[in-house]
Amino acid sequence: MELQKMANGHHDLSPDKITLENGFDGLENITEVDTFLPNKSNGKIETKFTDFEGKTSFGMSIFNLSNAIMGSGILGLAYAMANTGIILFIILLISIALLSAYSIHLLLRSAGVVGIRAYEQLGNRAFGPPGKVVAACIITLHNIGAMSSYLFIVKTELPNIILGLMKLPDDSHEWFVNGKYLIIIVSIFIIFPLALLKRLGYLGYTSGFSLTCMVFFLTSVIYKKFVTECNGEYSYNSTLLNHTVHYTSDTCEAKLGTLNSKTAFTIPIIAFAFVCHPEVLPIYTELKQPNKKRMQKVANISITAMFVMYLLTAIFGYLTFYENVESELLEMYDKADTLMLCVRLAVLVAVTLTVPVVLFPIRRAVLQLLFPDKPFHWVLHISITVCLLFAVNLLVIFVENIRDIFGFIGATSAPSLIFILPGVFYLRIVPEEQEPLKSRPKIQAILFVAMGFIFMIMSITFIIVEWVTGQKGMSGH
Numbered sequence: 421m422e423l424q425k426m427a428n429g430h431h432d433l434s435p436d437k438i439t440l441e442n443g444f445d446g447l448e449n450i451t452e453v454d455t456f457l458p459n460k461s462n463g464k465i466e467t468k469f470t471d472f473e474g475k476t477s478f479g480m481s482i483f484n485l486s487n488a489i490m491g492s493g494i495l496g497l498a499y500a501m502a503n504t505g506i507i508l509f510i511i512l513l514i515s516i517a518l519l520s521a522y523s524i525h526l527l528l529r530s531a532g533v534v535g536i537r538a539y540e541q542l543g544n545r546a547f548g549p550p551g552k553v554v555a556a557c558i559i560t561l562h563n564i565g566a567m568s569s570y571l572f573i574v575k576t577e578l579p580n581i582i583l584g585l586m587k588l589p590d591d592s593h594e595w596f597v598n599g600k601y602l603i604i605i606v607s608i609f610i611i612f613p614l615a616l617l618k619r620l621g622y623l624g625y626t627s628g629f630s631l632t633c634m635v636f637f638l639t640s641v642i643y644k645k646f647v648t649e650c651n652g653e654y655s656y657n658s659t660l661l662n663h664t665v666h667y668t669s670d671t672c673e674a675k676l677g678t679l680n681s682k683t684a685f686t687i688p689i690i691a692f693a694f695v696c697h698p699e700v701l702p703i704y705t706e707l708k709q710p711n712k713k714r715m716q717k718v719a720n721i722s723i724t725a726m727f728v729m730y731l732l733t734a735i736f737g738y739l740t741f742y743e744n745v746e747s748e749l750l751e752m753y754d755k756a757d758t759l760m761l762c763v764r765l766a767v768l769v770a771v772t773l774t775v776p777v778v779l780f781p782i783r784r785a786v787l788q789l790l791f792p793d794k795p796f797h798w799v800l801h802i803s804i805t806v807c808l809l810f811a812v813n814l815l816v817i818f819v820e821n822i823r824d825i826f827g828f829i830g831a832t833s834a835p836s837l838i839f840i841l842p843g844v845f846y847l848r849i850v851p852e853e854q855e856p857l858k859s860r861p862k863i864q865a866i867l868f869v870a871m872g873f874i875f876m877i878m879s880i881t882f883i884i885v886e887w888v889t890g891q892k893g894m895s896g897h
């Protein structure tokens with residue numbers, strides 16, 4: 421296969437036409453042709469993708485990428501803020517948002533050199549088949565984790581919503597308030613049809629709706645801050661002083677900076693919240709009039725918009741419950757409150773509509789690994805989708821706590837996808853002649869990779885310490 425030859429020939433920029441099997445793009449019998457056009461002004465090689473003519477508009481691509489960023493991660497941010505204080509949290513949030521955008525720059529730059537917009541193919545180009553396998557496995561692991569956390573929300577929240585709306589007693593045993601059945605129903609009737617769509621671009625509308633639901637969630641979190649009294653306020657009658665004494669415990673005080681044993685979990689939580697990297701190249705593939713600058717703009721706008729939503733959710737969630745806030749913000753609100761029932765429903769709809777977007781790169785990775793030479797085929801497309809949904813359903817039915825998923829994925833695959841892989845691919849793919857190892861961009865990339873390793877080792881260490889000591893770090897459940 422020509423692609424294989426090309427992918428194995430490191431730094432070979434000579435071909436002006438590459439034929440790609442299209443299976444991994446989910447595109448029917450379309451041949452990808454990339455033309456490398458020399459940019460005469462500065463002598464650099466610039467890639468023009470004429471492979472697949474993308475039809476997805478700039479706006480729809482922003483919706484899709486924002487939807488890929490936004491997921492269950494937002495629910496853990498107020499908890500993260502409670503363990504860092506407002507200032508440290510803002511510093512971390514800004515840093516990770518910036519690093520995430522830089523990481524996308526590295527991915528787009530590498531894809532431009534290789535001429536193929538697929539994460540696994542960057543791995544292939546950088547390290548040959550092992551690189552491809554590692555990239556595909558990490559994407560699969562991460563996105564299965566993300567999908568599981570979304571379905572977990574459906575499993576735990578949907579029964580509460582139904583109980584609340586139908587005014588049934590909490591101990592009702594009806595089948596339709598059993599989370600296990602409900603996720604199966606949601607998977608079959610909502611997720612499966614959407615996941616079958618051949619192109620991510622078609623999901624732009626559902627992504628837009630999903631984001632609207634999250635805006636409703638955010639508005640309600642802000643509103644609730646102003647109508648909820650913190651429970652840390654106590655008053656008692658002093659017989660000695662003969663009047664009522666009010667005193668406020670410091671659980672209701674906002675902390676600007678704090679460090680405790682749970683602070684270490686903040687980085688994995690925020691890193692997880694910003695992961696969208698497996699979706700970046702598929703979205704780029706479908707972007708209309710694609711070029712690196714345009715795609716980077718899509719990424720920057722999406723990251724900025726989600727940054728604002730994350731910041732507001734964290735601040736107002738934290739300022740409502742202060743130190744008492746749990747790792748899953750929704751758990752904090754009264755289950756009988758009709759507004760909050762609607763908010764729960766909105767979050768649930770939002771994460772359900774994110775599942776097909778997150779499933780897309782896994783199917784692509786599986787196709788690349790197991791059937792690299794097969795052109796698009798509906799049977800394969802449908803079978804992989806069914807298997808993936810089946811596996812994730814099983815996982816969610818048997819894994820008891822969302823924090824296990826959050827903690828482990830945030831600690832391993834998130835730093836790999838954001839820092840390590842894009843950095844390493846960039847270092848290997850961008851030719852020495854174009855950028856020597858001692859050039860500023862390459863040194864930056866080396867530091868970026870080092871940072872990824874430090875984050876990963878740090879997070880894994882904390883998780884192991886937590887397991888060994890049996891201390892619950894991330895959860896208030």
Ligand SMILES: NC(=O)C[C@H](N)C(=O)O
Nearest residue numbers: 489491492493566693695
């Ligand atoms: N797309 C992902 O991998 C996770 C997403 N950033 C979230 O917060 O749920």
